[in-house]
Amino acid sequence: MPIERRPLREQIREELLSRLDRGDFAAGTDINEASLAAELGVSRTPLREALITLAGEGVLESNQGRGFRFAPVSRKEFRELCEIVAALESLALDCSDAAHLRGIAPELLRLAQEFPDRVAEQQVIERHDDEWHDLLLSGCRNERLLDLITSVKAGMRRYAHLLAGDETPLEREAAEHRRVAELLVDGDLAKASQALRDNWVNGMERMMSRIPADG
Amino acid sequence: MPIERRPLREQIREELLSRLDRGDFAAGTDINEASLAAELGVSRTPLREALITLAGEGVLESNQGRGFRFAPVSRKEFRELCEIVAALESLALDCSDAAHLRGIAPELLRLAQEFPDRVAEQQVIERHDDEWHDLLLSGCRNERLLDLITSVKAGMRRYAHLLAGDETPLEREAAEHRRVAELLVDGDLAKASQALRDNWVNGMERMMSRIPADG
DNA sequence: GTGTGATATTTTGTATGCAGAATTCATAGT
DNA sequence: ACTATGAATTCTGCATACAAAATATCACAC
Known part of the structure; x- marks a missing residue:
């Protein structure tokens, strides 16, 4: 088997995102690079590289001299992100191979039907939801678009635990x-x-009440 | 006047993008961090931070152990990028304030009319084109969307000099x-x-012949 | 008690150092 | 001549070191 050899910054990025899903970090809180690096067992250099990547995806904000912090959540931003992903996923569907879509349609239906049956913990549900969308877009031939969707969705992970x-x-x-x-x-x-x-727009509406009102 | 105080990585990123516009870098060529850092008069650390940002925007690719290189151009990718920007700018227009759009419409018309009059060098023309699109989207209330458009367009700058x-x-x-x-x-x-x-789709078609056929 | 300013501490932003991987070059064998 | 093998070199990825900016602490005047 091929052993895992990929940059620390990527592993760190994923670890931080998964902690974000678990709700470990409160939105708006500053990041202390030294302590977080120590906690992860890495040096500040690859950590900062991961932070810069996350800032590019909108998960973090950076201010000169003040370092990084988790970007605050707001109803306005969540609405904006949903509008974007709705347009992008819709485009991805339009770019998809029609034959492939017909092929996976039954599987998509099956997954959607078993959706609410399992009474599972939050994270399992979310993973299930993500898998459904991933399968839906699996026939998209626009690779750049798929990367972009992944990136934008990373920015939405701050809202996951609110659900x-x-x-x-x-x-x-x-x-x-x-x-x-x-x-x-x-x-x-x-x-x-x-x-x-419509699914994205409705999902957005459903979430709205759970997000603190904009300041 | 407020003196400029922002991270080196941002200044480096912009410098690299402007060099890209000038066609200084051939697509597909490797980047030597040490020599480029020396040329820019900075250390490898902020340079690498800029490179990581650019990789996130699709301008560069990174391979483990092999560093960064300018992502190769291809008709397929250019088509993909145009499809994405077309959808995003269209969405931005839909998100815009109708009154504001009516207000800037005459200015947009004026700019479009004087477009081909000036016989100017390539870079001036491109800037003019960018300004037109920026003004067009200036009434968009979706800030995240505007940031995203800027980021995706950065990834298209590799194609600018081909025009x-x-x-x-x-x-x-x-x-x-x-x-x-x-x-x-x-x-x-x-x-x-x-x-x-349509403008983006047509512009894409016009560029196609200038891009080397996909390998 | 509150505001102000000097000083100490913390933390970021950048530079440098170092180990290991990747590449290059030379040499030997066929 | 061509390939294979191994040493030498180059370069990346990560760790550490350092300087400057930001923040906290405290003394003191009002």
Whole structure:
């Protein structure tokens, strides 16, 4: 088996993102490079490289002389991010191979149907949701677009843990996923694309009340 | 006057991008960190930070142990980037304040009309084009989207110098800008948005022949 | 008690140092 | 001549060191 050989900065980035998913970091808090580097068991250099990458993705902010901090959350920004991802995923669907979409449509439907059945912890649900979207876009031939979507979604991870606790939205999320899948089974790409956009817009509305009001 | 105080990595990033516009770097060539740092008069640390940022924007590629290199150009990638920017700018227009758009429409028209008059060097033309698009999107209330557009366009700068030499495309570009501006003067946002998308698609087609065929 | 200014401490931003991987070059064998 | 092998070199990736900026501490005047 090929042993793992990739830059520390990437591993650090992923570790920080997964901690963000777990809600370990409060939005708006400063990062102390020395202590975080010590905690991760690495030096400040690759840590700073990871922080710079995350800042480029909008997860962090940087101020001259003041270092990095987790970007504060706001309803305005969340709305903006949802609008962007809705447009990008919709475009990705339009760029996808129609035959491939028909092929995966049943699997998408199956995944959407078993969605709310499992009473699982938050992180499992989120992973499930991500997998559904990943599979949906797996036929997109625009590689740059897929990278961009991944990057923008990283910026949304700050909002993930705010969803914890309430199950109601998930049922509607699953219903919307079913709707998209059914349209793909029918081969109606245009309507599926529209349903996907609606899914993001509705998901955004559902989240709004959970985000602290903008300052 | 406020003296300039911002991280070296940002200044380095901009310097590298402007050199890229001038065609100083051939696509696909490796970067030697030590010599480039010496040439810029900085150490490798902030240079590497800039390189990592640029890699995140798709300007550079990085391979473990092999450092950074300018990402090779390809028709496929250029098409992908144009599709993305077309969707993003179109979305930005949809997010814009209608009143503001009506306000700037005459200025956009004026700029588009004087476009091909000046027989100027390539870089002036490009700046002019960028300014037009910037003004067009100046009323967009989605700040994250504007940042994202800037970032994606940075990734397109590798293709800028390929445009040099031929003036024919510019006339058509100007005509399409006029079309967008006229539709905005009329207040027909939907059609303007569509015309903007068409502008990117057509611009893409015009560039295609100038990009080496994909390997 | 509050504000102000000098000083000490912390923390970032940048430079330098070092180990190991990748590449190059030379040499030997066929 | 061509390939293979190994030493020498170059370069990256990461760690450490240092200087300057920012922040905290404290004394003191009001």
